[in-house]
Amino acid sequence: MAGKSMERRTILKAAGASAATLGLAATTGCGGGAGASADGTVTLRYAWWGGEPRTIAIRKTIALFEKKYPKIKIKPEFTDYAAFWEKFQTQASGGNPPDVFQNAVGFLRKYDRRGVLMDLKSQADAGHLNLENFRNGVLANGQVDGKQIGIPVGANTMALVIDRKAFEKAGVEPEFGWTWDEYFDALQTIQDKLRIAGDTGYFGIMYLYDLYLRQNGKAFFTETELGFTEDDLTQWWEDGYKRVRSGLVADPKKIEQVAPKSGLSAGLAASEFTWDNFSIRYEGEGESDYGLAPIPTTNGKDTGQYLGSLMLSAFSGTEHPKEVAQFIDFMVHDPEVGRIMGYDRGILATTEQYEAFAPADETNQGVKAYEEDVAAAGVLGKITPHPSGADVVEAAFLRLGGEVAQGKTKPADAAKALFSEAKAAFAG
Template sequence: MARLKRFTKSLAIAAALSLVATGTVACGADTESGEVALRYSWWGNAERADLMQQAIDLFEEQNPGITVTPSFQEYEAYWQKLTTETAGGNMPDVLQMDFSYLREYADRGVLGGLDEHVGTDLVLDDLLAGFDGAGAVDDTLYAVPVGGNTWSMFYNPALFEQAGVPTPVIGWTWEDYHSAMATIKAETGTYGGGNYTGVIYNLEAQLRQEGGALFTEDGRLGFSKERLARFWQQGMDLIEQDVVLPVETAVQIKPASLWVDDLAASDLSWDNFLTRYAGETDTEIRLGPVPSNNPGQLGQYLKPAMLLSTSAGTEHPAAAARLISFMINDPEVGRIFGGNRGLPATNAQRDAAELDGPLAAVAAYEETIADQLTQAPPAPPRGAGSIEAAFIRISEELHYGRIGVAEAADQLFAEAEEILEP
């Protein structure tokens, strides 16, 4: 039934898109002057470049009069080039945007507002519910998700079964998880999990489960020192019980994960990492919901893996919006990319994408918890990435035993005050 509803909805979206493609929907001044040339920049590799060119060829075929010139770099080089282009007033018409940079670029006034194009050149009716408004900053839409993922539990079902521990389900509390890790270590000799308190997104999950957030609307930390100390104390208790992977081992194996050599039975991360983990071990890994002490709130949401934006200085804002709409809605584009850009953000493209292996498992998992996913938080403030890096570094010092919980919390807040200064 759910697939039938998505199919019916996809037909409606396809009809709307056909009006856009044939020019029935107004495209403002973009088409009055004849040929329109758009520059489209994104990050990726040669494989994605080939797929992107196929999608662009299809767009140009269905939108005569609009030509698209693509440009791509690897991730770091992409942002370096975009910084230079922005400073020189030469941004591309359409650009790939990272959720962590969205607010920074929006606040600088260099991204084009998309609200006026919604319903005409930009069709958003088929976005997955969790993506509604995900590209907005201060009530203005500046970006549209291309794909996304959600924070999740990863676990080794064989070790859980060997230890006689139930597999993770909705309703599992954090205390249940702690108990499961202890039992797995006692019964199998394998560590029950990684020390989740070294990752800021696990703190975010707990805060959202309590009705809170990682950051406030004005870009400050959304939690107190006391709440952070309670979170980090959970990790220290697990270390004392010797049930989580020691920090020495976790640091030593980087950049590999704890799934190498089956070092632990569980971990928490973004669900699309299943593809990476499956390449590190032959052991079966499954996905489950994040533990929660609030039965009605998992704290999970769909985070945009990447988004598309327009430049505030584009001479063809309607045509740029039309390109974005095509790239997120067209079923054939979904078939072309599959999971290359993350799991598609619209139902039509998810249905069209030919997924197999880990990506198919991720898609199936997300369907099982779709009604539990809540609205994504606002785009993080500028400096959020530096806060995450500081969190990792300070928590490692804590787990090594070089500093105490209170000192660690003081240190993070001191650094956050400098990083997040207005």
């Protein structure tokens, strides 16, 4: 295989993580407006999505903030991902979103276009928010049309999670710079020797397809539309479906049967593409050892990778912009907050927090090593812009890719449907 061999530390041994780390809590906070009391105390609403461990950690950081700023009280609101955005849509339409909230790149243009998001540059200019010390250019993820409408709290990148025992038994060693052909040859070797599928369903993952497109001079999105053709996508899904039929990719019906457990940790396949910081789930679910391996390439070098991130955004109509900025500043720069949050939302985005948190477990040590190696390889590019409606397109890609995998929809018909749904989403 091409490229230099991976250092052993990069293929991490994922150990000791609880599946609950990625579980989604159904608990929600109460609604209600923010305001100021007679003694000048200000109350800010802060909303996020995520599991119980995230909520426990965030509550600790809120307590720290309120100790430093006794005149600012934080009212938490939290739920799972789907319910969060359903609720937020209603709140935004009613002019009553939270003062501060967790955000992601797929929603920036959508809510910026609706005038919901504050340009935080004004608060930075006023000295209430520090926009320095963000690692590897990740601050740009929150920028749209010259405005800073999101402040990253963490960063992650796509990776290939492998069953290390399966790869070792098959005599296959992932290497930086390996090609897609070499990757699929490796999966064939695993299938031949171990009688299990090589992959759980790579072709239904929008963010992986984005990397493949970027390797080939395109991208999933431009700032206003899709950055590829129906023929491009038809080919991608046709190739994927052929690999399902040959057994190289796991049977989607079996994958469904073990859900919410991953097909990788259930032993149905030897590898799965996902975000690197999500790799903690597999050790909690499975019986093998799991590690991070490099993204396959088209030309033996470029992976198409970039750092994605979760962010904090602010409501443009908040009554307390200064306090909101102070809160965001504290949450992204305070070292103790970094030690409390760890890598729950990805590798910590600022140098203050990154240097303050030293992961003790092998899982997080491996995630840190993987991102450092990817950055050192010089392959990281800028994140692909996401137009308004990108969230709808992502959901459609996942659904239609699943239909292709199950043989319910022909690849060409699925590609046509995606373009139709995307057109409607971008116009909405």
